[in-house]
Amino acid sequence: xxxxxxxxxxxxxxxxxxxxxxxxxxxxxxxxxxxxxxxxxxxxxxxxxxxxxxxxxxxxxxxxxxxxxxxxxxxxxxxxxxxxxxxxxxxxxxxxxxxxxxxxxxxxxxxxxxxxxxxxxxxxxxxxxxxxxxxxxxxxxxxxxxxxxxxxxxxxxxxxxxxxxxxxxxxxxxxxxxxxxxxxxxxxxxxxxxxxxxxxxxxxxxxxxxxxxxxxxxxxxxxxx
Amino acid sequence: xxxxxxxxxxxxxxxxxxxxxxxxxxxxxxxxxxxxxxxxxxxxxxxxxxxxxxxxxxxxxxxxxxxxxxxxxxxxxxxxxxxxxxxxxxxxxxxxxxxxxxxxxxxxxxxxxxxxxxxxxxxxxxxxxxxxxxxxxxxxxxxxxxxxxxxxxxxxxxxxxxxxxxxxxxxxxxxxxxxxxxxxxxxxxxxxxxxxxxxxxxxxxxxxxxxxxxxxxxxxxxxxxxxxxxxxxxxxxxxxxxxxxxxxxxxxxxxxxxxxxxxxxxxxxxxxxxxxxxxxxxxxxxxxxxxxxxxxxxxxxxxxxxxxxxxxxxxxxxxxxxxxxxxxxxxxxxxxxxxxxxxxxxxxxxxxxxxxxxxxxxxxxxxxxxxxxxxxxxxxxxxxxxxxxxxxxxxxxxxxx
Numbered sequence: 001x002x003x004x005x006x007x008x009x010x011x012x013x014x015x016x017x018x019x020x021x022x023x024x025x026x027x028x029x030x031x032x033x034x035x036x037x038x039x040x041x042x043x044x045x046x047x048x049x050x051x052x053x054x055x056x057x058x059x060x061x062x063x064x065x066x067x068x069x070x071x072x073x074x075x076x077x078x079x080x081x082x083x084x085x086x087x088x089x090x091x092x093x094x095x096x097x098x099x100x101x102x103x104x105x106x107x108x109x110x111x112x113x114x115x116x117x118x119x120x121x122x123x124x125x126x127x128x129x130x131x132x133x134x135x136x137x138x139x140x141x142x143x144x145x146x147x148x149x150x151x152x153x154x155x156x157x158x159x160x161x162x163x164x165x166x167x168x169x170x171x172x173x174x175x176x177x178x179x180x181x182x183x184x185x186x187x188x189x190x191x192x193x194x195x196x197x198x199x200x201x202x203x204x205x206x207x208x209x210x211x212x213x214x215x216x217x218x219x220x221x222x223x224x225x
Numbered sequence: 226x227x228x229x230x231x232x233x234x235x236x237x238x239x240x241x242x243x244x245x246x247x248x249x250x251x252x253x254x255x256x257x258x259x260x261x262x263x264x265x266x267x268x269x270x271x272x273x274x275x276x277x278x279x280x281x282x283x284x285x286x287x288x289x290x291x292x293x294x295x296x297x298x299x300x301x302x303x304x305x306x307x308x309x310x311x312x313x314x315x316x317x318x319x320x321x322x323x324x325x326x327x328x329x330x331x332x333x334x335x336x337x338x339x340x341x342x343x344x345x346x347x348x349x350x351x352x353x354x355x356x357x358x359x360x361x362x363x364x365x366x367x368x369x370x371x372x373x374x375x376x377x378x379x380x381x382x383x384x385x386x387x388x389x390x391x392x393x394x395x396x397x398x399x400x401x402x403x404x405x406x407x408x409x410x411x412x413x414x415x416x417x418x419x420x421x422x423x424x425x426x427x428x429x430x431x432x433x434x435x436x437x438x439x440x441x442x443x444x445x446x447x448x449x450x451x452x453x454x455x456x457x458x459x460x461x462x463x464x465x466x467x468x469x470x471x472x473x474x475x476x477x478x479x480x481x482x483x484x485x486x487x488x489x490x491x492x493x494x495x496x497x498x499x500x501x502x503x504x505x506x507x508x509x510x511x512x513x514x515x516x517x518x519x520x521x522x523x524x525x526x527x528x529x530x531x532x533x534x535x536x537x538x539x540x541x542x543x544x545x546x547x548x549x550x551x552x553x554x555x556x557x558x559x560x561x562x563x564x565x566x567x568x569x570x571x572x573x574x575x576x577x578x579x580x581x582x583x584x585x586x587x588x589x590x591x592x593x594x595x596x597x598x599x600x601x602x603x604x605x606x607x608x609x610x611x612x613x614x615x616x617x618x619x620x621x622x623x624x625x626x
Contacts, residue, residue: 027390028348047492047514051506083499084341085492086378090451106344121343123502128345135333137302150504152544154582164610168603169309170574170619171316173300173328180306184330190357190404191333197400198350207345 016068019075019112023063023104032100036060042088042098054081056088056098063101071105076116079105113206125211132204133218135191136179140166188222237443237473237483239465251455253287257388258410266394267387270363270411279423281458289413289458291423292370296326297362301373302334303533310558310577311536312372314565315417316619317575318428321568326370328620331361335371337379338534342497348386352393353400355383360406370417374532377416378452384410385453416449418471418531419458421561425478433569434592436481441563442525442555443473443483444515444539446532447492472531472560479567484523488514494542495534508542512551516543520553527588528557543583556585572596573603574617 023029042056043049049056062070082102089097109117121128131137143158158165162177173181195201205212262269272278276292283289296319304311312328319326336354340346359380362369371377387394387410398408421428450457450469460470463477468489476483494510496503516539519525530536540557558566562576570576572594578585579600589596610616 027392028386045490047494047510048496048506050514051509080498083492083494083496085447085496086451087447087490087492090454103341103344107347110344117344120498120502121345124343124498127339127501128343131302131334131336131339132345135336136306137334137338138306140306143307148541150508150545151541152582154544155541158580161607161611164607166309167610167616168574168607169313169577170617171309171313171328172616172618172620172622173330174309174312175616180302180304180334181300181332182330183333187331187333187361190406191354193404194350194353194357194400197403198347198353200346200350203345203347 011072013068016072019108020066020068020071022108023071023101026104026107028100028104032097032104033060033063034096035094036064036096037094039093041091041093042096045087045091047083047085047087048081052081054078056082059098059101060096074105075109075114077120079109080116080120107203110203110207118207121207125208128204128208128211129215130179132195132200133188133215133222134179135183135188136181139177139179141177185222185225192219192223237464237477237485240462251285254385254388254456255287255412258384258412261388266391268363268407268409270359270368270409272368272412276368281419281423282460283457284455284459287455289419289456291413291415291419291458292368293420293424294324295367296324296370296420297365297367298326298328299332299335299358299362299369299371299373299376300328301376301533303338303537304372308533308536308559308577308580310562310565310575310580311533313575313577313619314559314561314570315372315421317565317570318421318424318431318561318568320619321431322424322427326620327365327367329622332358335373335376335379337375338373338497340379341375342501348383348393349396349400351379352383352387352397355380356387356397356401356408356410357404357406359411360401360409362411363407363409368415369411370415370420372417372533374416374446374448375534377414378448381414381453381456384414414456416471416531418449418560421564422458422471422474425475425564428475428564428568429478429480431568432479434567434594436479436567436592439481439588439591440484440524440526441476441481441529442486442519442523442527443476443489444493444528444530444535445469445472446530446535449531472529475560475564476529479564481563481567484525486518486522486525488518491515493530493535493538495538497534500534500538504542507538508545511539511542512546512549512553515539516546516555517551517553520555525555526591527563527585528555529560529563530557531560541582554583556581556583556588558585566592566594571602572599574599574606579603 086099145156176182272290277294278290463470491514494507
């Protein structure tokens, strides 16, 4: 992708049009984008609207405009501000779902391996690894004081004698430190087959090829076990 | 319309005979699902008599059967790694009531936290993971009970998409056949907090402590009542049926005062990706939009949540507020943990509050719980385990699992 002197990406109009068409072809699009009164109720209730340059009303208005140029302006950092809480969808009088539109646009951004998506998701790679390789997400051993200093001095409690503290939890599934629960290999293998068939591994590859390699090594090990 | 206000602090137990109307064309997906089953398109995991269902009403007055027995625990990939007292408290209650259930290793994450945080999946992937886990419950003859709000929201959405889109059903069915499973859909998608809600009067019979001087503020998880909002429990006797009744219902049943605050509808600031990689946004939201209003407006003694992400976000992000001169603090725990405390569960071994960051000891002292005794016993228990002792479990794996 080319960039102008201000670091803004230069892309042909055809690509912008393609992206808009890709969003509109999503089978959820008609359900998420309906009439819009521009009433702003969604923005009034939107949490990130208070902290970022982000408005679900603008998301809807741009999609309704059908102008690929306007939709392209949301494809960089804009779509990544949304909290995905769906407050907008709950309170919209017309049953629009700006949060749902954001999900579609994010999917396109990662599927096409946009630099903005790669940059935003880089610090998220450990979570992607846990989830994709082990079918789990936040694990006890991820809660480390050096990674969460802003969570206060007590956070060190979780990393001290972690194995014995997890052993003391009276549910056998939870008596592990490297996963939220001890996922059976047969469950992981089924998850890998689903990811293969649904194209999830390909998505990871497009957004983080190095991470994809690491995941594939783990997947191969589990599959051959 | 009869209105009765009995709570000096807020609207939690305002009663009304008002019923929401859909006000727009919105089909009850449950009926459409049964039509598909009649055509042989899908198999349905029904709520049967053996599940001992209790009926509740949803937003538009539709009926929802909440199974209370023969359950398959679908754990949360956030909660189990970080807030273990939440599933443990739930199992503790189920054991008290003699409920049959299975908690096993053969379950994956719903993967929706990741999807909403990173976009690195798609509807086929999400729906196939959902059906995979639903089918596991089905083959065991149990009804799935979802612990996580995001799982609950995502699975409601996937059920709706599967019912409404044949192409998605066909694709998911193809993938299920590849992994030796079938396309099955539960009759109802049920969150653990709904189980707590319909069991609240039974739970209240186990109460050991007087909670009448405890002021609770409620933070329901967005994905329970904002995703597919029509499929969430409302009750005409709680918030006059205008807000979801879940979690408020159990606090009221236990005799706590439920106080209102101006930012009740706000999210917690979790943001899926933000809590991990853009934490400034999350922690600012926590303090400015949730914790400070809860403390300043309601003098809250405890913030009651339902869920993984909210509990983590609201609990962990209070300490850093001191950097901004914020002194407001309130302990945070899921509804079932609060209920377990009230019913005499051990603070450390069952409710597992030791993992929480914001100080919960003043709450225990206000209730009359001797947390120090519990701490001493827990420390001794850890020493026993270090010396090779065996864990006293609430549950053991079924043979061969």
